[in-house]
Amino acid sequence: SGLGAPSACTPNFGKLEGNFMPFVLTDCAMDGIRNFLQNIVKNDPYRAKECFRRRYQLSISQYYKGLPSSMVDEEEFCKSSEKFAEDYRRRGRCENNYIKPFLGDYHRFLESRGHLADPGPCYFDCCSVKLDGLNYPYQLMRYFAFDGKPCGPRKDQICVLSQ
Structure with a gap:
């Protein structure tokens, strides 16, 4: 198997959970990843050094401009969502x-949908509106912000794993 894919499990055991649990892996997938990473350290120390040399930090610096939030625009993500x-x-x-x-008061709209009015800076909401005469039915999807999105009172921290 390649890239940490488990070889003794069915394909469905290697999947991430959906939207609100995007970081939960099955035990089988975790075992496969753990074995893969241990093999890198054992079989190719140079590659392992490159692979493990940097860790996420919660402060903004030049080293973290390559995180997903700098590459994926939330607006474009919402526009291209296939879930609507x-x-x-x-x-x-x-x-x-x-x-x-089309939503009226955004905060009343969120409350009417059973969502918290303000989930925090490490989330974002995508909406889709059907322009249908005088009625405007809508759909809402809430997502975790992409790693690297600035947050904190002075925007001097970043979101990592939606925190």
Whole structure:
């Protein structure tokens, strides 16, 4: 097996959980990853050194500009989401000016959907609106922010694993 994929498990045992549990791996997948990483250290020390030399930190610095938030735009992510119904064509971040008017008061909208009004800076909401005459039905998806998104009172920290 390659890249840590477990060889003794069925393919479904190697998957990540969906949306609100994106970092939960099955035991089988974790065993496969652990074995793969141990083999790198044992069989190729130079490669292991390159692989394990840096760790995430929660402060912003030049070393962490390569994290996903610098490569993936939340707005574009929302627009291209395949989780929305196909006929809900107006898509984007819920708080953007071309979506917000269709939702009414954004905070009342969130509360009516059973979501917390403010999940914190390490999350973002995508909305999709169906322009259907006088009615504007909508859909909402909440996602963890991508690692590296600035957060904290002075934006001097970053989100990692949605925290």
